[in-house]
Every structure is written in structure tokens, then in C-alpha cells.
Amino acid sequence: MKDNTLIECINVSIAYGIEEVLSDVNLKVPRGVVLPLIGPNGAGKTTLLRAFLGLMPLKRGTLRCHFAQLPPGYLPQHKKIDPLFPVSLRQIVTMGLYRELGFWRRPDPAERARIDEALERFDLTEHQAKTFGELSGGMRQKALLARAFISGADVLMLDEPTAGLDAASERYVLRHLLELNRNDGKTIILAHHRLEDVSHLAETALMVDRKTAKYLPAEKAWQHSETHFWEDL
Amino acid sequence: MIESFLELADLFPNAITSGIIMSIACSLIGVYVVLKRVVFISIALSETAACGIAAAMLLNIHPLIGSVALTVMVVMLLSVNYEMSRIPRDAVLGVVFLLAAGLSILLVSKSGFGLHEIRAMLYGDLILAGSHDRNVLLVAITPALIFFLCFLRPITYTFLDRDASQVMGLSCRLWEISFFLVLGLVVSAASKNGGALLVFCYLVAMPATALLLTRRLAAVFVISLVVAIMSTLSGMTLSHHHDLPTNQTIIVLSCVVFAAAFMLRGLVLRLEARGVRLGNNNSNDK
Numbered sequence: 001m002k003d004n005t006l007i008e009c010i011n012v013s014i015a016y017g018i019e020e021v022l023s024d025v026n027l028k029v030p031r032g033v034v035l036p037l038i039g040p041n042g043a044g045k046t047t048l049l050r051a052f053l054g055l056m057p058l059k060r061g062t063l064r065c066h067f068a069q070l071p072p073g074y075l076p077q078h079k080k081i082d083p084l085f086p087v088s089l090r091q092i093v094t095m096g097l098y099r100e101l102g103f104w105r106r107p108d109p110a111e112r113a114r115i116d117e118a119l120e121r122f123d124l125t126e127h128q129a130k131t132f133g134e135l136s137g138g139m140r141q142k143a144l145l146a147r148a149f150i151s152g153a154d155v156l157m158l159d160e161p162t163a164g165l166d167a168a169s170e171r172y173v174l175r176h177l178l179e180l181n182r183n184d185g186k187t188i189i190l191a192h193h194r195l196e197d198v199s200h201l202a203e204t205a206l207m208v209d210r211k212t213a214k215y216l217p218a219e220k221a222w223q224h225s226e227t228h229f230w231e232d233l
Numbered sequence: 234m235i236e237s238f239l240e241l242a243d244l245f246p247n248a249i250t251s252g253i254i255m256s257i258a259c260s261l262i263g264v265y266v267v268l269k270r271v272v273f274i275s276i277a278l279s280e281t282a283a284c285g286i287a288a289a290m291l292l293n294i295h296p297l298i299g300s301v302a303l304t305v306m307v308v309m310l311l312s313v314n315y316e317m318s319r320i321p322r323d324a325v326l327g328v329v330f331l332l333a334a335g336l337s338i339l340l341v342s343k344s345g346f347g348l349h350e351i352r353a354m355l356y357g358d359l360i361l362a363g364s365h366d367r368n369v370l371l372v373a374i375t376p377a378l379i380f381f382l383c384f385l386r387p388i389t390y391t392f393l394d395r396d397a398s399q400v401m402g403l404s405c406r407l408w409e410i411s412f413f414l415v416l417g418l419v420v421s422a423a424s425k426n427g428g429a430l431l432v433f434c435y436l437v438a439m440p441a442t443a444l445l446l447t448r449r450l451a452a453v454f455v456i457s458l459v460v461a462i463m464s465t466l467s468g469m470t471l472s473h474h475h476d477l478p479t480n481q482t483i484i485v486l487s488c489v490v491f492a493a494a495f496m497l498r499g500l501v502l503r504l505e506a507r508g509v510r511l512g513n514n515n516s517n518d519k
Contacts, residue, residue: 050396053396053399053400054399054400055396055399055400071400071401071402072400074396074397074400076394076396076397080394080395080396081393081394082268082270082393084268084444085268085392085393086268086444086447086448086449086450086453087389087393087450088449091450092393095390095393095394095397095401098386098390098398098401098402098403099401099402101386103383103384103386103387104383104386131448133448134448147397151401
């Protein structure tokens with residue numbers, strides 16, 4: 001039987017300096033799921049996500065990521081991109097084709113059509129000439145989502161994709177994520193702070209807290225959001 | 234004024250070509266100095282280059298070798314990741330600047346040159362650039378500029394979104410070091426010819442002016458380049474016509490252009506805001 005495991009953590013510990021943020025994490029992430037990483041601020045959701053992406057060195061343990069040929073599409077927190085940088089929304093989406101375009105090549109007609117399609121899919125066509133700084137928070141998230149999507153990666157990793165968005169934009173982004181999972185078969189792993197959304201997104205969530213990470217039913221995450229995270233689990 | 238320029242071109246052709254070479258290289262690379270918010274790096278590297286020249290004079294080797302060697306060393310020091318450090322990179326830059334400024338004077342004080350000679354050697358004067366200086370500048374800057382323009386895409390992506398670039402397979406550290414090495418090479422070669430302050434002006438004032446005038450990256454490069462060349466030629470002509478120091482005239486002129494662009498931008502923003510208000514009022518009236 002083919003192994004469905006996408007990511008496997010064996011006794012993974014990650015530290016900032018001498019302080020361990022995550023300690024002896026053991027877990028497996030299957031393919032094809034929507035997996036919200038939840039937990040309080042500073043618990044290590046972003047750290048774990050960055051470790052999955054190979055952006056964080058491990059202090060101890062083994063992390064096996066069985067990505068396909070393409071690396072995951074990554075959506076960082078939009079505040080990480082300097083709004084003063086004079087690049088257009090279209091240029092940001094085109095960045096997702098870097099592995100195909102390389103250092104010098106300009107997009108050919110087929111690739112330009114893919115860019116147009118991605119812009120259309122995320123309702124960004126009429127804003128494509130605007131710079132990142134001229135976009136609203138929701139538009140910025142959608143632009144970064146389109147960039148992650150256009151890379152053709154099977155796995156999307158998203159760091160707080162709805163942070164700073166109004167309710168309508170938040171619903172829009174989450175609905176798109178679910179569509180990408182259901183219609184395109186993408187695995188979606190996202191650090192997410194709104195516990196009330198979790199049960200709509202997935203059946204299971206990964207709760208990151210007190211230096212470790214554990215699966216729990218998504219409904220339980222919301223039930224326990226008013227209390228301390230671990231006490232009744 | 235045209236006569237003054239023709240006279241200048243006749244008397245100081247090497248100064249004009251050196252000025253144009255410097256303005257092209259620095260105004261293009263400076264766009265990323267401003268965008269990456271590492272403006273202070275350029276002045277610290279200029280001072281380091283001067284210190285390298287001083288060390289070369291004492292060791293009796295070619296000034297460019299001393300300047301490039303020391304600048305590269307500082308670039309490597311600055312490429313260390315300071316995110317987890319207790320002090321920001323700016324603080325390290327400040328210490329580098331102070332050390333380079335102090336050490337360069339200490340080194341040349343032991344070299345037996347006169348004060349004016351020392352100042353000219355360390356801090357350069359564009360009008361004094363000779364054909365040898367121009368050729369050395371061209372040889373040092375051309376490969377650096379070609380490298381920068383050829384690899385503009387990975388450098389842009391790395392500066393725009395470091396983490397996403399890393400995930401896409403770009404070695405961000407490699408591209409950052411490459412950029413700073415290019416910057417170091419350009420600054421050290423240009424500082425010897427035009428002086429640290431003029432190089433700093435090219436790296437900051439021209440790109441900043443361009444960024445005020447447009448929000449398209451390609452246009453920023455073009456405007457920065459045009460403003461740099463025009464300021465250089467006009468500044469040199471003005472200084473020749475009114476018998477003023479060349480470097481300082483170019484610097485002041487660049488700052489005037491920047492101030493004009495700043496005011497123009499403010500005016501455009503006001504008019505836009507007024508247009509929006511008028512539009513809102515009209516829709517309310519209906």
C-alpha cells in the first residue's frame with residue numbers, strides 16, 4: 001500500500017538561541033488534507049510551519065517531507081513584504097513561476113495565460129497593475145495566494161492567511177482554500193488564529209502549545225477556546 | 234552655459250566620463266540600497282574603502298586592491314544574520330564606520346603625505362580624475378554592473394520576499410552576499426575617484442528621487458539613471474562656470490532635484506485627494 005504521509009516529525013525540537021520553542025514533537029501529516037495549526041500567540045505555529053518548509057534549523061530530531069518535485073507554495077504573513085517595493089501585483093504573481101522561468105526568461109504566451117487565469121481566479125485582474133502597497137489587506141493575501149497557486153505545487157503552506165482581514169475578505173480567502181483542496185486536491189497546511197473557523201475548514205486540527213503539537217478534533221478546538229487549551233484534553 | 238560645458242569637456246574629459254560611469258553604476262545599484270533600507274551601509278562601505286586606500290598607501294600596493302580587499306571583508310562581516318543578535322545590524326555598521334574613519338586618518342598620518350594630498354587620495358575629487366583613474370573605474374565597475382543587471386530577478390525576489398524565495402529554491406544568503414559584494418566593489422572603486430560623499434549621494438539621492446516619481450521598478454531604474462547623469466553634467470558645468478567645488482555642486486543639485494520631486498509628489502497627492510473629495514460630494518448631491 002502506498003504511504004500517504006506527507007510530513008513526518010520524529011522527536012523534533014526547535015530552538016531560538018537556547019530557548020526551545022518546540023520540544024520532541026512527533027507527528028505525521030497525511031496528503032490531501034486541510035490542516036489548521038492552532039494555538040495561542042507565540043506557541044510556535046509559525047515556527048512549525050517554517051520548519052516544514054525548511055526555513056528553520058532543527059535542534060534535534062528528524063523531519064521528513066515527502067513533497068513532489070515542486071516545493072510547497074508558501075504564503076507568508078503579508079506584513080513580511082515591504083509595501084514600498086515598487087512591484088506590481090502581476091509581477092508578484094509571476095514570481096510564483098520562478099522555477100520555470102529561471103534567472104532570465106520572460107513568460108511565454110502559455111505562461112502569460114496561466115498568470116491571467118490565476119489573476120482571474122482570485123478576482124485580481126482589474127488590480128494587476130497596482131503595486132503591493134496600493135492593495136488592501138485582503139487583496140494582498142489574495143495576491144500571495146495566487147502566487148502560491150500558480151507555482152503548481154500540490155502542497156500550500158499558509159501563515160495566518162486571514163490575519164488583518166475583514167470578515168468578508170476572510171470568508172473569501174477561506175472559501176478559496178477549501179475549493180483548492182476539494183477541486184484541485186491540494187494539501188493545505190495553515191497557521192490560523194480564529195478557532196471558530198476551524199471546524200468549517202477541517203475535521204482535525206493540530207494544536208501547538210506548551211512546546212508540543214497534538215492532533216485534536218476540530219470541533220473540540222472551538223469548545224475549548226474559552227478555557228485553557230490543554231486542561232481537558 | 235553650453236559654452237562652459239564644452240570648455241569643461243575640453244579641459245576635463247576624464248572627469249566627465251568618470252562622473253558618467255559612477256552615476257550609471259551607483260544610481261542603478263542604489264535603487265536596491267534604498268529599497269532594502271541599507272542606506273547606512275553605503276556610507277560605511279565608502280569609509281571602509283577610504284581606509285583600504287590608506288592601508289594600501291602604507292603597504293605600497295595599488296589603492297584599489299587595498300580598498301576592495303577591506304570592503305569585501307566588511308561585506309562578509311555584514312552578511313552575518315543579525316536577526317537573533319542582541320544588536321541590530323545598524324549598530325555594527327556604526328562601529329565599522331567609526332573604526333574606518335579613525336583608522337584611515339591614523340594610517341595616512343604615518344605615510345608622509347601632506348594633508349591636501351591625503352584628502353584627495355582618501356576622499357577623491359571628481360574633477361581631478363585622470364585617464365588612469367577612469368580606466369581603473371571602468372574595469373572595476375563594469376563586471377559588477379553586468380552581474381547586477383544579469384541577476385536582477387533573483388536579487389529582486391530575495392529582497393522582496395526572503396522566505397518565499399528560499400522555499401522556491403533561491404539561496405537568499407548567496408544572493409544577498411553577491412549584492413553586497415557588487416555594492417562594495419562599486420563603492421570602493423567609485424570612492425577613490427569621486428569621494429565618499431558623492432558616491433553616497435549617487436546611491437541614495439537619485440534612487441530616492443526616482444522612487445518619489447514612479448511606482449514601477451523599471452521606471453525607477455530609468456529615472457534614477459537619467460537624474461544621476463543630468464545632475465552630474467549640470468553640476469560639473471555649474472561648478473566650472475561659477476568656480477565652485479565640483480563634488481559639492483553635484484550633491485547640492487541632486488538634493489534640490491530630490492526636494493522638487495518631493496514637493497511635486499505632495500502636490501499630486503493633494504490634487505488626488507481633492508479629486509476624490511469632489512467625486513464624493515458630487516455623488517452625495519445626486
